[in-house]
Amino acid sequence: MSKYADLSREIFYAALAAADPFKAVRPELEQVRTFFRIGDFTRLLVIGFGKASSRMAEASEQFLGDLIDTGIIITKYGHTDASSRPAKINIYEAAHPVPDDKGVAATRRIIDLAKRADEKTLILCLISGGGSALLVAPYEGISLREKQEVTNLLLKSGVTINELNTVRKHLSMVKGGRLAAIAYPASIISLIVSDVVGDSLDVIASGPTAPDSSTYSDALAVLGKCQLTDQMPAKALSILERGARGEIPETPKEGDDIFTAVQNIIVASNSGALLAAKGKAEDLGFQTSIISSTLQGEARDAARALAHRARTAKLDRPFCLLSGGETTVTVRGGGLGGRNTELALAFALEIEGEAEVTLLSAGTDGTDGPTDAAGAIVDGHTIRRARTINLDAKAYLDTNDSYTFFQKTNELLITGPTGTNVMDIQIILAE
Numbered sequence: 001m002s003k004y005a006d007l008s009r010e011i012f013y014a015a016l017a018a019a020d021p022f023k024a025v026r027p028e029l030e031q032v033r034t035f036f037r038i039g040d041f042t043r044l045l046v047i048g049f050g051k052a053s054s055r056m057a058e059a060s061e062q063f064l065g066d067l068i069d070t071g072i073i074i075t076k077y078g079h080t081d082a083s084s085r086p087a088k089i090n091i092y093e094a095a096h097p098v099p100d101d102k103g104v105a106a107t108r109r110i111i112d113l114a115k116r117a118d119e120k121t122l123i124l125c126l127i128s129g130g131g132s133a134l135l136v137a138p139y140e141g142i143s144l145r146e147k148q149e150v151t152n153l154l155l156k157s158g159v160t161i162n163e164l165n166t167v168r169k170h171l172s173m174v175k176g177g178r179l180a181a182i183a184y185p186a187s188i189i190s191l192i193v194s195d196v197v198g199d200s201l202d203v204i205a206s207g208p209t210a211p212d213s214s215t216y217s218d219a220l221a222v223l224g225k226c227q228l229t230d231q232m233p234a235k236a237l238s239i240l241e242r243g244a245r246g247e248i249p250e251t252p253k254e255g256d257d258i259f260t261a262v263q264n265i266i267v268a269s270n271s272g273a274l275l276a277a278k279g280k281a282e283d284l285g286f287q288t289s290i291i292s293s294t295l296q297g298e299a300r301d302a303a304r305a306l307a308h309r310a311r312t313a314k315l316d317r318p319f320c321l322l323s324g325g326e327t328t329v330t331v332r333g334g335g336l337g338g339r340n341t342e343l344a345l346a347f348a349l350e351i352e353g354e355a356e357v358t359l360l361s362a363g364t365d366g367t368d369g370p371t372d373a374a375g376a377i378v379d380g381h382t383i384r385r386a387r388t389i390n391l392d393a394k395a396y397l398d399t400n401d402s403y404t405f406f407q408k409t410n411e412l413l414i415t416g417p418t419g420t421n422v423m424d425i426q427i428i429l430a431e
Contacts, residue, residue, distance in 0.1 A: 002379035004429035008360035009377070009413070011280045011320070011427050018276030019364060019420040021052040021128065022059040024268035025191050029063040032124055032189055036067055039187065041122040046071030046089050047110050048126030049135040050205055051365045051421040052193045052268075054080045054091055056126040061086035064124070072113055073126065074106040074134040076367075079417045097370075098151050099136035104144055107137045107174065114179065117186035125179075125188055129195025129365065129421035131205025132165055137173040139239050146233040147171065157226040158330030160296065161196050165206040166214040167222050169251055170243055171236055172206065176251030179208035180258050187261040194269040195365075195421045197294045197325050201264050210264050212251035216243030270324040270423045273364060277322050277425065286320035286429065295325030295426065299339045300397065302327045303346035310357055310428050321428040329369075335401020338369025340424055341412070344376035345402040349393055354380035357430040362413050365421040371403045373412040375424070385409060 036044055044067045046060055054075045061068060071089035076096040085091060094103030117123060138147045150171065154164045169176030180188060188209055196203045201210035219240050223229045229237065242248050252258055271293045281288040291309060295302055309321055327339045337345075340361040347359045362368065362375030383393050386409055396405040406412045 002358040004358035005377050007284055008358055008427045008429055011277050012360055014280035015273040015277040015425055016418050019268045019273045019422045021055040021193050021420050025056050025059050028191050028265055028267055036122050042120040043069045044122050045069055045113060046124045049074040050128030050131035051076050051079050052128035053126045055419040057086050057089045058084050061089055072110050076130055094134050096130045096133040098148050099133045103134050103136040107135050111182055114183040117183050119185045121186040123183055123186050123188045125190040125209055127190050127205045128193035132168050135174055139171050139173055142171055142235050146236050149233050150236050153228050153231055156331040158328045159226055161326060162203050163222045165203050167219045169206045169212055170216050170219045170240055174208050175206035176212035177210055180262050181252055184258040190264045192266045194266050195423050197296055199266050199269050209262055211254040211259055216240050220244055268422055273422050274322050274324050281320035286318050287315050288320040290322045292323040295323045299327040299329050299343040300346035303343045304350055307347050307350035310430055318431055323426045324423055326423045331400050333399030335399040336404055337400055337402035338371055340368040340375030341402035341406055344378045345397050345405055348378040348382040351380050352383040360427040363424050366415040366418040374415045375413045376406045376411050377413055378411055
């Protein structure tokens with residue numbers, strides 16, 4: 001492994017530290033306390049969902065525990081620290097990225113709690129990436145199984161998170177501002193850890209407390225674009241078609257009265273994590289540049305673009321190129337992997353033989369697709385080393401089996417759940 005592998009890990013962990021949800025929400029919690037006092041509220045409820053929501057709940061109870069009446073949080077399996085569970089806020093775990101019955105049951109509890117809120121209630125809503133799968137209440141007439149089928153089809157189609165959530169919002173009772181509608185006339189302060197490019201409020205966790213800019217017609221257009229219309233469960237497709245015809249009310253839009261008492265505040269994002277990574281890389285002596293915080297598109301296409309930047313960089317000392325965002329993978333094979341391991345394998349093929357070029361690509365949540373890895377670390381000799389153990393890197397890439405490849409080459413980056421989620425980060429170190 002390259003001499004830069006350990007240094008890339010140091011830089012990655014510096015980025016994670018900057019995106020710690022516990023620290024990120026702390027300044028805003030004082031404002032929540034002030035708002036509760038001057039608003040003469042009688043109850044403070046806490047609800048939340050997402051991979052970072054457990055850490056946000058810990059901070060909320062530590063600094064607002066004397067005010068909190070009760071609360072409900074839904075996070076991904078394994079993303080709760082049993083040693084620091086809040087006393088007043090109940091934490092439930094559920095499946096991600098495909099929802100399960102645990103998520104449905106916990107969401108029902110959140111809905112029941114929100115329905116009991118009145119104009120003297122302040123709701124602190126803790127939102128982070130992963131919330132779209134964890135906060136799950138299928139629209140009337142759609143079963144959980146059908147919702148799972150829709151999610152699986154979209155996840156494998158290569159759609160962007162914006163497109164995926166456009167469909168999910170219009171098949172949900174709580175997404176796309178509908179949770180705010182349920183809680184109305186209560187006041188809501190949503191503290192949000194962003195995991196989407198551009199930090200769009202109506203896309204993060206499918207925007208349950210934000211005005212929705214998309215429509216039923218947009219959702220149908222997504223299905224048409226990726227040729228999934230004919231594969232959709234009949235009841236789900238019927239909901240979208242009826243909505244497009246105006247037979248079902250649209251998701252709440254900008255200007256709706258339900259948002260007059262809602263504040264949506266982003267407390268952490270990929271850009272902040274990249275700035276921390278840049279500072280760490282510079283401390284380690286690298287000439288450093290953030291080349292993008294909006295990396296999108298197919299993972300292997302992004303890999304080619306990043307490899308080109310690394311090969312053509314005209315710098316006079318060891319350098320670090322940083323990028324962040326969220327790529328996609330159109331699944332055509334039956335292998336195991338995620339967008340970060342796919343990007344890393346494609347990058348390794350592009351830089352084969354290049355001296356002292358190292359890439360770390362990883363998800364800040366510690367999970368890459370349906371695997372236990374955050375991503376992988378590769379260098380200019382990865383492909384050569386693979387050949388010595390009879391591995392055909394191109395064949396593994398063609399079958400979307402990047403995780404298996406790196407498992408065999410011992411180049412996976414495994415962090416476990418990190419407690420945060422601000423998309424992915426790529427770190428390129430080179431001479």
